[in-house]
Amino acid sequence: MKFSSVLILLLLLVSTSCATSNPVPDANDGSFIAAETAEDAQPGEAPPPETEDKRPLTSDEEAKAALAINKLELVEDDIERNKIIEELVSLGPRYLTFFRTVDRDAVAMDMMFVIRRIERDNPGASATVVEAKDPENPEIKPDPKDPNPKEVKEGPTIPEYTGKLDDFNRVEVERFLSSRLEQARRLLDGGRYEQAQRIAEAAITLLPDTKLRSEFDALIMQARGES
Numbered sequence: 001m002k003f004s005s006v007l008i009l010l011l012l013l014v015s016t017s018c019a020t021s022n023p024v025p026d027a028n029d030g031s032f033i034a035a036e037t038a039e040d041a042q043p044g045e046a047p048p049p050e051t052e053d054k055r056p057l058t059s060d061e062e063a064k065a066a067l068a069i070n071k072l073e074l075v076e077d078d079i080e081r082n083k084i085i086e087e088l089v090s091l092g093p094r095y096l097t098f099f100r101t102v103d104r105d106a107v108a109m110d111m112m113f114v115i116r117r118i119e120r121d122n123p124g125a126s127a128t129v130v131e132a133k134d135p136e137n138p139e140i141k142p143d144p145k146d147p148n149p150k151e152v153k154e155g156p157t158i159p160e161y162t163g164k165l166d167d168f169n170r171v172e173v174e175r176f177l178s179s180r181l182e183q184a185r186r187l188l189d190g191g192r193y194e195q196a197q198r199i200a201e202a203a204i205t206l207l208p209d210t211k212l213r214s215e216f217d218a219l220i221m222q223a224r225g226e227s
Contacts, residue, residue, distance in 0.1 A: 057098055065095055073106045078187060082195060088114045093122045105172055113202040177203050177210055184219055197223035
């Protein structure tokens with residue numbers, strides 16, 4: 001066999017082996033996933049934030065809150081008192097209007113603390129006040145026989161608790177703060193620094209110019225140093 005014939009035979013074998021090699025997988029056969037992405041593609045829009053619950057309190061909800069406040073007024077154990085306070089705080093901003101109507105000297109400072117905590121934990125809640133409609137005093141519609149129908153007589157309103165000093169008898173408040181100062185000192189001596197500091201801070205919030213201010217400030221500094 002001539003050399004040229006051998007060379008032709010080898011070339012035929014090589015071409016045959018290339019023709020029988022595995023084909024390149026088709027892009028549409030599932031072998032791989034195309035990675036083309038449009039330049040203007042945007043991720044899915046996030047769901048809108050939940051809106052604040054502005055429903056007025058039901059009679060059952062008001063009764064539940066009132067019961068907790070009554071317990072707070074009567075409780076003597078500090079641990080139980082703190083539990084009730086946290087329970088009231090957990091009720092949230094829907095109860096702010098109701099809490100502001102509480103006018104009891106025995107729980108005045110505690111309710112001030114509850115209100116401030118809710119406002120702090122829910123920014124903007126103090127500006128959004130929901131007032132429940134009294135089912136026994138529905139909205140009064142204008143009387144067609146009234147000569148001045150634009151003026152509508154309003155039903156009874158509940159005074160709103162604002163925490164102003166004019167609402168309190170200063171002597172009684174100072175006496176009350178004195179008892180809470182002693183309570184805070186007992187807590188401090190017992191190693192319950194956080195509770196003692198919280199009572200002192202609430203007292204200053206209620207009456208910033210109390211005659212016991214320096215003693216409350218000293219107690220707060222000591223509690224911070226010990227904790």
